[in-house]
Amino acid sequence: MFSQKIGILGGGQLGLMLLQAAIDWHLDIHILDPDPEAPCRSIAPHFQQGSLQDYDTVYNFGKNLDVITIEIEKVNVDALAALTEEGKKIYPQPSVIRKIQDKRIQKQFYKENGLPTAEFRLTKTRADVAKHADFLPAFHKLGKDGYDGRGVQRIESENDLDKAFDAPGLLEKAVDFEKEIAVIVARNPAGVIKTFPVVEMVFHPEHNLVDYLFAPAEISEAIRFKAEEIATRTAEAFGIVGVLAVEMFVTKTGEILINEVAPRPHNSGHHTIQANATSQYEQHWRAILGLPLGSTVQYAPAAMVNLLGEAGHTGPARYEGMDTLLATEQVFPFLYGKAVTKPHRKMGHVTIMDENLESLRDKVALVKSSVKVLSM
Amino acid sequence: MFSQKIGILGGGQLGLMLLQAAIDWHLDIHILDPDPEAPCRSIAPHFQQGSLQDYDTVYNFGKNLDVITIEIEKVNVDALAALTEEGKKIYPQPSVIRKIQDKRIQKQFYKENGLPTAEFRLTKTRADVAKHADFLPAFHKLGKDGYDGRGVQRIESENDLDKAFDAPGLLEKAVDFEKEIAVIVARNPAGVIKTFPVVEMVFHPEHNLVDYLFAPAEISEAIRFKAEEIATRTAEAFGIVGVLAVEMFVTKTGEILINEVAPRPHNSGHHTIQANATSQYEQHWRAILGLPLGSTVQYAPAAMVNLLGEAGHTGPARYEGMDTLLATEQVFPFLYGKAVTKPHRKMGHVTIMDENLESLRDKVALVKSSVKVLSM
Numbered sequence: 001m002f003s004q005k006i007g008i009l010g011g012g013q014l015g016l017m018l019l020q021a022a023i024d025w026h027l028d029i030h031i032l033d034p035d036p037e038a039p040c041r042s043i044a045p046h047f048q049q050g051s052l053q054d055y056d057t058v059y060n061f062g063k064n065l066d067v068i069t070i071e072i073e074k075v076n077v078d079a080l081a082a083l084t085e086e087g088k089k090i091y092p093q094p095s096v097i098r099k100i101q102d103k104r105i106q107k108q109f110y111k112e113n114g115l116p117t118a119e120f121r122l123t124k125t126r127a128d129v130a131k132h133a134d135f136l137p138a139f140h141k142l143g144k145d146g147y148d149g150r151g152v153q154r155i156e157s158e159n160d161l162d163k164a165f166d167a168p169g170l171l172e173k174a175v176d177f178e179k180e181i182a183v184i185v186a187r188n189p190a191g192v193i194k195t196f197p198v199v200e201m202v203f204h205p206e207h208n209l210v211d212y213l214f215a216p217a218e219i220s221e222a223i224r225f226k227a228e229e230i231a232t233r234t235a236e237a238f239g240i241v242g243v244l245a246v247e248m249f250v251t252k253t254g255e256i257l258i259n260e261v262a263p264r265p266h267n268s269g270h271h272t273i274q275a276n277a278t279s280q281y282e283q284h285w286r287a288i289l290g291l292p293l294g295s296t297v298q299y300a301p302a303a304m305v306n307l308l309g310e311a312g313h314t315g316p317a318r319y320e321g322m323d324t325l326l327a328t329e330q331v332f333p334f335l336y337g338k339a340v341t342k343p344h345r346k347m348g349h350v351t352i353m354d355e356n357l358e359s360l361r362d363k364v365a366l367v368k369s370s371v372k373v374l375s376m
Numbered sequence: 377m378f379s380q381k382i383g384i385l386g387g388g389q390l391g392l393m394l395l396q397a398a399i400d401w402h403l404d405i406h407i408l409d410p411d412p413e414a415p416c417r418s419i420a421p422h423f424q425q426g427s428l429q430d431y432d433t434v435y436n437f438g439k440n441l442d443v444i445t446i447e448i449e450k451v452n453v454d455a456l457a458a459l460t461e462e463g464k465k466i467y468p469q470p471s472v473i474r475k476i477q478d479k480r481i482q483k484q485f486y487k488e489n490g491l492p493t494a495e496f497r498l499t500k501t502r503a504d505v506a507k508h509a510d511f512l513p514a515f516h517k518l519g520k521d522g523y524d525g526r527g528v529q530r531i532e533s534e535n536d537l538d539k540a541f542d543a544p545g546l547l548e549k550a551v552d553f554e555k556e557i558a559v560i561v562a563r564n565p566a567g568v569i570k571t572f573p574v575v576e577m578v579f580h581p582e583h584n585l586v587d588y589l590f591a592p593a594e595i596s597e598a599i600r601f602k603a604e605e606i607a608t609r610t611a612e613a614f615g616i617v618g619v620l621a622v623e624m625f626v627t628k629t630g631e632i633l634i635n636e637v638a639p640r641p642h643n644s645g646h647h648t649i650q651a652n653a654t655s656q657y658e659q660h661w662r663a664i665l666g667l668p669l670g671s672t673v674q675y676a677p678a679a680m681v682n683l684l685g686e687a688g689h690t691g692p693a694r695y696e697g698m699d700t701l702l703a704t705e706q707v708f709p710f711l712y713g714k715a716v717t718k719p720h721r722k723m724g725h726v727t728i729m730d731e732n733l734e735s736l737r738d739k740v741a742l743v744k745s746s747v748k749v750l751s752m
Contacts, residue, residue, distance in 0.1 A: 295706050
């Protein structure tokens with residue numbers, strides 16, 4: 001069962017953590033990434049430099065493999081669809097990736113499947129956005145290619161209309177939310193589903209990137225139950241095989257609305273490597289290889305802080321304050337080995353564990369204040 | 377602190393788990409191993425095929441590196457000593473490896489340092505052994521090159537003398553022990569020492585290999601305290617930098633005697649990957665890179681079962697019963713990816729966790745009865 005040839009489209013940090021988990025079963029992993037200096041480069045048993053969006057490159061990469069997965073959605077789905085027809089196992093399925101690639105289709109999918117999400121209006125051009133002044137304040141989201149906080153703009157009023165994208169997108173009603181939470185859910189080909197404990201994310205005020213998170217989230221049992229139920233229904237609606245990260249808002253009135261999903265391991269699940277019996281990465285392998293899903297029990301409260309490139313620093317990276325971090329108990333840095341830092345680029349993360357919630361919070365504050373990613 | 381070039385002598389399963397841990401900090405690892413199909417081969421950023429015992433090979437491998445460690449003791453120590461003189465950091469230090477490589481020197485070292493160990497007599501030849509009939513029953517241990525159960529023979533009486541090795545060795549009084557335990561201890565260059573919780577090992581009746589272990593050991597507080605104290609004193613006596621595994625007997629009268637030590641990560645610490653905050657592998661990196669040692673707190677009771685090649689099977693390996701194992705909660709197989717299985721060869725291991733001790737034991741029994749490593 002472990003002798004199949006497996007491909008990953010993308011060799012960034014998520015690919016790297018998938019590779020690390022794959023060592024346990026000595027899986028034969030092939031990576032495709034356009035960046036010759038991608039984080040996976042030196043660790044992957046097989047690494048090929050090439051475009052993820054070019055039909056021929058993706059098709060030729062996949063044609064000698066048995067199972068193919070992704071660590072990024074922006075891939076050539078037509079090539080994956082052709083490979084599926086030839087009997088390759090492509091998980092998540094091309095049909096799932098296609099729906100999620102375009103936020104316009106994604107949002108309509110929620111609506112059609114009775115999955116709760118914020119009100120929205122589809123737009124095609126910047127001029128189009130102007131027609132929905134009655135709908136503001138709202139977020140204007142680019143249909144395709146938004147990533148890591150890019151492709152989202154808050155439009156407060158008509159005065160902000162110049163911020164809108166002049167491309168197909170959608171206006172999403174600004175939600176007055178209490179918390180942003182996420183549930184990572186896995187589904188295997190037999191349709192078995194398991195969820196990881198709900199996490200609570202705190203976003204960077206400007207850059208729309210996860211700044212840090214706590215796992216489990218501090219929410220009521222009722223909210224927790226509802227969040228897990230929505231995540232499970234979402235995985236079922238997509239019929240996805242693999243891991244799906246479901247990001248949600250909890251509104252001030254206790255409503256839960258799906259924000260967006262990612263059909264792969266996700267930033268909101270890095271801490272599962274240390275904190276949970278099965279990590280999201282191993283769970284993804286279990287799901288796509290058709291194996292029983294693992295236990296998601298969590299051993300202690302955990303937090304995760306993203307290490308983002310400091311503003312004003314571009315160039316070869318250096319890490320300040322690692323000593324403090326390594327000298328603190330149950331604080332685990334993970335560096336992605338990206339050669340160059342840029343402002344707000346995800347350069348690594350830190351997982352933190354502690355039985356005591358107050359001390360967990362203190363450690364988060366310590367990590368946030370002591371570590372900086374600078375250029376040399 | 378993470379940009380040094382690091383070498384590991386040996387690319388077997390311990391090297392593989394060191395590599396896996398090194399991914400967190402994107403360490404630049406170079407591996408030397410005589411086997412072109414060594415487990416580390418496909419994962420190591422740099423892999424060189426070559427002898428670990430040849431002076432020139434080891435010296436040339438090390439001369440462009442900054443830090444060098446080992447995952448096996450049978451290496452050319454003279455080359456490592458020369459590299460130390462040139463300013464390379466060699467941890468464990470060549471002087472420590474030299475003492476441990478020869479069980480005759482190792483035993484005398486315990487005696488000189490007031491560390492408790494079973495009574496012994498040094499022997500040079502088989503004829504020599506015959507002179508110590510009064511000392512039987514005893515184990516005859518080869519001074520050098522014993523490994524994974526090889527190089528040890530029980531000599532019951534004078535009738536068994538033909539089993540003795542005709543090479544320098546020692547006779548060790550057979551200890552009437554209650555349990556075999558081990559403590560993994562780490563020491564960094566600043567002299568800071570941390571121990572992992574005491575584990576209890578059950579050896580294969582014939583092959584003198586760890587069959588399975590429980591962590592923590594079921595022992596009294598007094599024994600636990602004494603075992604940790606002996607392990608700490610042993611690490612201090614050697615002055616080792618890195619991880620040291622101290623295997624001990626607990627006698628029926630509650631005495632603790634050191635059996636032997638290994639100056640590297642060890643089979644008795646595989647479970648720390650899942651069960652402890654810091655694994656023995658990360659702890660080894662912390663120690664040899666001069667970093668603060670990590671917390672060794674354990675999250676739940678754990679067990680570890682070695683997957684040994686089945687008797688009568690030699691050839692390309694296949695694994696029977698993995699499905700049962702993967703369908704059981706908190707049971708984690710790790711396969712070393714060795715191309716060929718041989719009788720009693722270490723092919724992998726399984727870590728098992730459970731809050732409930734009875735259910736932990738049931739899972740150990742299930743793993744032992746369901747998984748087999750056979751040839752194709």
